[in-house]
Amino acid sequence: MSWKNKLRQVEPYQAGEQPKIKNLIKLNTNENPYDPGRKVKEVIQQFQSSKLNLYPQPDAEELRCALADYHGLKKEKVFLGNGSDEVLALTFLTCFNGQEPILFPDISYSFYPVYCHLYHIPYKELPLNEKFELNKEDYYQKNSGIIFPNPNAPTGVLVSCDFIEDILKHNHDSIVVIDEAYIDFGGQSAVSLIDKYPQLLIIQTFSKFRSLAGIRLGVALGSEEVIKKLYDVKNSFNSYPIDTLAQAIGKASVEDSQYIKDNASKIIETREYTQEALKKLGFVMPDSYANFIFAKHPIYDAQDLFIKLRERGVLVRYFQKPRIDQYLRITIGTREQMEKLIEVIEELIEEGKLCKTL
């Protein structure tokens, strides 16, 4: 057999574009438009590069304790990784090892099926209803694990903690993972359920709420038993996933949480403004509880609108996928950025430049 046939073939996740276009209004990867804060800046300015000859703390001990305090949990219930994508990758490897398929919604974070293919995990995608809502009874069937984002991505639709508790009550023998990447933009975290349900694992990120997508920090919160197993797998893979500077920055961010919550409130306000402004232009969308909106226009073609917005310096996200190929996912930026988006859409409509849906 040739060496070529011995190479692993996988279809990777397609991340949103990170183009280097001047003055681009970048609303395509759900980054936070605000600065990570004064405390983070101080840490970076005062950081001694001479510390970098040594390996970092392997389990990011100080940051782990700061986060445990923030969530009111014991540190043994906190796991840290290099971005929540890494935490998710380790979670799939650690938690989803049964014969039955794991379950997640058909419209969801598109990394989940990629991990399943990578690790040969069988999976079943359960259709959301036409309002993009999950149906809890779908999750009563046999499975080797459950995962979904709350609020869901890319729709922004939220489920309540009661909804999650109901799924937990019907799944005592499966790990139930709630991906809370966007929970701090108006949802209620399921962290309070961890003590009651040891099979619950919550995943969060520093990339969105904390404006730190550039340093790569992700978190898992769960029972000591599950967290210990995650550390065992992580330590079979990479002992030092979080560098020294990232650990210090993460800790400063946790200590500056009030500033970060104030930014989230501004984003929520701007989201309400943008939803209203888009509705006035005829767009329809589910209510969003995230830092993005998932909108479609009943007349204008979404892919065409995506292309024409890009030509005019506004980048949003378009997914060429069944059921959602007439929607655009629009990250909430600053109020000025969102006003510009609305202005550009108005211009395109007035100029008669947009193609109609076929």
Ligand SMILES: Cc1ncc(COP(=O)(O)O)c(C=O)c1O
């Ligand atoms: C639902 C969801 N989970 C996880 C992530 C990964 O975030 P990160 O790897 O930046 O922590 C994203 C990123 O967009 C996401 O949308």
